Amino acid sequence: MTQSSLIPTLRRPGILVRSAQAGLEWYRRDNHLRRLLGPGRTPAIGAALPQLIEAEERLEAERRSGHLGYSAVRHVSLLIAILGEAQLMRVNALVEG
Helix, strand or coil: CCHHHHHHCCCCHHHHEEEEEEEEHHCCCHHHHHEEEECCCCCCCCCCCHHHHHHHHHHHHHHHCCCCCHHHHCCCHHHHHHHHHHEEEEHHHHHHH
16 A cells, blocks of 8 residues: 555544645645654655644544543644645656656
8 A cells, every 4th residue: 555545544523634635725734744744855746745644643543542631733734744745746756657
């Protein structure tokens, strides 16, 4: 299974998904990835997706368990980045092939 095929299997509350979709137009790859993954070089398109998915899955587990440290803002930011990276991968695939 490819990384981009994991995206449709994510089942999240509608409000999180709609918030991420609304924020997608403001996705700025360098800024978002630096904030979410830490400083350093921006990964190649597609390379950040596994890290983003892993971080989002941890937050989803926190949300479901009612963890006090859960951040809906960070969760939406991660979903925006996942959607943005998946979109960039699709565009890249169209351009290259």
